[in-house]
Amino acid sequence: MLQFSECTQYFVPSAIRNKLFDQPDMISFSAGKPEESSFPFAMIQSSIERVLANDKVRAFQYSDTEGFSSFRAQICALASHTKTKASPDDITLTSGSQQGIYFSAKIFLNPGDVVLCENPSYVGALNVFHSFQAKCVGIPLDADGMNLQALEKALCEIPDVKMIYTIPDFQNPTGVTMSVEKRKKLAELAARYEIPVVEDNPYGELRYNGEAYPSIKSFDEKGFVIYLGTFSKIFCPGLRLGYVIAREDIRAKIILAKQMSDLQCSSFNELIAEEFLQQVDWNDHIARVREIYGARNDLMDRCMKEYFPASVHYQKPQGGFFYWLDLPQKGPTSDELLLCAAKEEKVAFLSGTSFYANQDQPHHIRLSFSNVPYERIEEGLKRLGKLLNRYYA
């Protein structure tokens, strides 16, 4: 008998990567994958050509753990869209923002420590925290983001709080956006209680109306905020590029964690993304991406109004990929609904249960519209509406 380490007892398979959803004819609102037509293929191709022509030795050789400095300089410009101030020396490359979450957990969490997070929150982050044998305590989520009274109460009352984890923009899974006032206040609370805030911002650029909000990091005067960004939703996920912006002592530990984990990101992929950022007209590019998702978001809202019973509640998100539905307590649970929907109606989504930090709540579902073709959305929501009307009207 092999003896595995204790932490493996806390490993949980991701609910997102459920192979049940891969059936043909299924209309799946489950995965938060970006839409392939949003990938800038022509620019990717020309970026690759330039790297191969001008920089092929660096592209295929080892490089520095923290990433190419010229690429990190480009990322500073990107970060400025949310008023996040950063110099190249504040940045470390990671394999997607998932790795930023993982390293944050690695450098801050001991077994038994507590992470405060929105309730519900991103299941892929909760799984990481649990694998470090940390306890997640959910803070209620208001329409304008995490309830900061409840947060401060938790900071005062719960011993061993070691981290606050938040997704301020178009939160996964609820679509909720944190107000600017709360961002400012959260940065202050972090500094006052000396607890790091991990600000996970994969969707920030995907706002379908209005102006970008400043990041929590933009209000961070003392360096208690760790900002995680990614190229997965605004460029493409297949290159596995993300980044962490953090003050020097935190960054030094993240670089060592990265060195031990996998030495570095792909040099080739870094150079491709750097070329892309150098050549792209960012406003044109992001407008095109927003148009694809914005149209789907509007269609979702219109169809849900038309096909769903009034007893099922939701808020239209200002950006991102997700709708969060509150189902009436009378009627099937979200898990039961999912099974029935997948089998009878060939429509899939995620049951909300796995997104809860501690206590599961069995009456919520997440619909992601990011990877459902525009012309399939209405049919998918019609199918789901049929069931919702049957059970909850």
Added chain:
Amino acid sequence: MLQFSECTQYFVPSAIRNKLFDQPDMISFSAGKPEESSFPFAMIQSSIERVLANDKVRAFQYSDTEGFSSFRAQICALASHTKTKASPDDITLTSGSQQGIYFSAKIFLNPGDVVLCENPSYVGALNVFHSFQAKCVGIPLDADGMNLQALEKALCEIPDVKMIYTIPDFQNPTGVTMSVEKRKKLAELAARYEIPVVEDNPYGELRYNGEAYPSIKSFDEKGFVIYLGTFSKIFCPGLRLGYVIAREDIRAKIILAKQMSDLQCSSFNELIAEEFLQQVDWNDHIARVREIYGARNDLMDRCMKEYFPASVHYQKPQGGFFYWLDLPQKGPTSDELLLCAAKEEKVAFLSGTSFYANQDQPHHIRLSFSNVPYERIEEGLKRLGKLLNRYYA
């Protein structure tokens, strides 16, 4: 004050990534980087073109954590070169074999556990084990690999042994190769004591004379051997591709560890490597790579015989990248020699101290010939020889 996790106290910067070595005019035998002229640029380029023409959606989208099954099938053919039997379902992709080491540690090691490894061993693995708060116990290395009497004694006497780590082919840092008999015996010991063996084999294909030895994994009847492979030395490191071959229960945990860490390797890079393996005439390709390094290996041996004093001992390796020098105990330590060599003679190498599992031994140095241009090797060894003659002759 931020409170970092306990494990961060055990983070050690890699001695290999020392920026002191980057001075101009330096002839550096320090890094184990592959030689850029060994990268099959023309085939990389044509593989990229085919992926872009035929498979661009899959290349830039998310894919499965374990890697594309068609790519894993190609890896099985590669593994057969060392008689390692594997089906695609035994394989998980990792970001280089470094990540294979990291995940092996993650799933097997609790704080206080013991890892048995060759003494000396790969510093990048020792750093990982230490970061999990494990203790490394070094097993003496004979000319034909790890001393198995000493290993068995340690297995019997030391409580909490949880892993054996070995580099059987052209070991880093010593260049020593484990005999076939010892491989067989080691697989048997692992099964008898029910302790996993992590067989790290980055250099196995780089044998400059004779036939490839069968892997330890090829003798593994009970599934106690975890085989780590990489594309970094036989293709290129900039794509960050490696793989783990392990039995089902181990593999399932590695997949979850990968999912939490970074979701997956780069889909694009996987497809490039798959195309390469499909198109390449392997024997031609690997013969070309072996010729580059084999010529350097021969030159190293010839120059060391000519310029080094007889009091400095070494064995010419059968493959790989490394020479390990035993310095006489009378004279400067390896750290002192390195400082003096880098400053006075503009020649660099690695001091042997950081490669030791427990007790540092200050009279060994590692010379890597992999990334020193052929025409600079003689000059570099002349410079070093001057110092060796001054201090140790």
